[in-house]
Amino acid sequence: MDLKFLHELIIPAHSKIVMLIMDGLGGLPLEPGGKTELETAVTPNLDALAALSALGLTVPVGPGITVESGPGHLGIFGYDPLQYRIGRGVLEAVGLDLDLGPSDVAVRGNYCSVDATGAVVDRRAGRIPNDMSKELSKLLSTRVEDIEIQVETVREHRLAIVLRGPGLSADISDSDPLKNGYRPLPLRALNPDAEKMARVVNQFVDRSRQAIEAYTPKPPANMLLLRGFDSYPHFPAFPELFGVRAAAIAVYPTYRGIAKLVGMQVLPVEGSKAADEFTVLEKNWNDFDFFYLHIKETDLAGEDGDFARKVDIIEEVDTLMPRLMALNPDVIIVSGDHSTPAALKGHSWHPVPTLLYGRYVRADGIAGFGERACGRGSLGILPAKDIMPLALANALRLAKFSA
């Protein structure tokens, strides 16, 4: 089902939809036969909601496929993550809250070490410390011809670089040879419109090399590699596509960035706790039809392999559920963008427990929210991108398809 087809069926309504995303929600037992993080957590409010909901397991992209946050979120937002892609440079840039305009180009960079012949000897420059990386990045931000170039450290050697100005193009080759022992490649225009871009970027790389050389103390990094030039993705904007005034409530920049990329209005959050996000939800309740509320800590605990902390955070969110229910939303989705089992200390391919609540949902009557409960639910195992059409239908925002 493509988005154009879905868009044509959209009708206006006054209903409100809340999509509560606990990042990396899905988990695994620590021992065979044990319970997952979500199954271990004591969640009376989510369990009661589950009893009135349809349950299922969502698959972000495909069976066995582990996703990063970008495609994970595009899926739950209703976009096919294999069709709609966000370049890594763009994701890094929006993740840093850099101001990326429609004609700007973003690219991912990293500091590296080259030897006297110019060949790369360490593509990560010994994972240069954050502080030094940030100092270098400030030094390297510059202007070439009429193009402003902003260099920002993501972490250690990893950089997000944004180019702003007239006549840019993302159609140029990378400089990263992707292997040690080779010299960085000159950047080449891949079509005639990109000649200026190639000239500017090659000049920027030369100037960067000289600037790093002049810098003391000598850093482990003495060169810069670039890959993945990309411009702002032109996605059908979420609010127009689905006919909703859409707000995003998230503390972490990456998620604020992804929401902004699809056209949601990103609301400011004072504080960084889950409770602070629920306060923003309450305050803005009357002004939007769709709320995306993102909890990051579940994922961080999973990444750290901290099973108990992930359980605690889920329980904390559960205690906040009465505040959400008090707003009386027409449709509630509780899910994650992917699984992050503590047992794996990282993202995983496991389908994500998902709950769909609403007055017209055909409830399964399963009074528990967990991986196995969701595996028995009537939503079955479904692509994450199918959640949005289901939410819209249950919010009575889709017309009948006649022919």
Add this chain to the structure above:
Amino acid sequence: MDLKFLHELIIPAHSKIVMLIMDGLGGLPLEPGGKTELETAVTPNLDALAALSALGLTVPVGPGITVESGPGHLGIFGYDPLQYRIGRGVLEAVGLDLDLGPSDVAVRGNYCSVDATGAVVDRRAGRIPNDMSKELSKLLSTRVEDIEIQVETVREHRLAIVLRGPGLSADISDSDPLKNGYRPLPLRALNPDAEKMARVVNQFVDRSRQAIEAYTPKPPANMLLLRGFDSYPHFPAFPELFGVRAAAIAVYPTYRGIAKLVGMQVLPVEGSKAADEFTVLEKNWNDFDFFYLHIKETDLAGEDGDFARKVDIIEEVDTLMPRLMALNPDVIIVSGDHSTPAALKGHSWHPVPTLLYGRYVRADGIAGFGERACGRGSLGILPAKDIMPLALANALRLAKFSA
């Protein structure tokens, strides 16, 4: 799986398949935690059959998508409703049992009111009464050049118009401006082959306007709008496609029409009760391999919001099941074309409870036929169009796929 692939695997057999469609079968509880219409109905015969069947929930077009009867039926007949579409004019025409040939063109019309300047002031002509609408339609049916034009009232202002004769084309623009305050548009040929069509239809519209003007008493309608020209859809015919002699048993014209469109033989039904349809099934048992038997009243009760009546009709059908079982069909499908919950007083997006019975079905052993029972069934949640291949396989009518 496309139909061509499926068709190539068809092998002859003597087995018989019965597809019993209760229109709008799927429902919703009236209260949270309650039972649906089907779950409320006392259906000992369907429950016993369910115990020997595989159960599942069928999705007519896609998650969250509510369908009209046209796409709903194409799905259960094995056609992808997004690929095979029936124009609204054609559906109205076949719904009225008008004789629509392969080279005829059908269009949807409506009576409207225009002011002295010719601008439309009411696109529905105040929902003109049926009797007056029918009188006007008789008056307007005419012949222009060598083209016969049949005008039939569907209901109130709504018309089905069929054009018959040589050199017709559906490639002409609409006259309906779709908004009040605008004059009806002249009909234009969209390609050179449609010049004659445009000339004939413009002449028909002129003549209609004059005829209505001459009519007394002055009707609220004084003009005619046309939209959605379409010719008979050229679907792969069901009997050849699936290698079955296929019969349709339905009382309502729309369903007789859809069955006819896909090439089934539509059997006459004396009386209008479900029992009368079962009698037709019995009488014609030896002459066909596939029977589509359609019960309309479940949908009507749902549309009326009459939960109890929908329950009653399901129970009535249940009492007839022994007559079906006595014929000893090889494969039985019991399903619906979509859901029509009384709670929503209309069609809905909810998956449809479906039962597949046959000697070689891997039965789930769930002795109940209802939405939640089907949600636990081994067919899972499946596209409606997958039911036909499953029925054919269980009727041993599909060869092995080797390469």
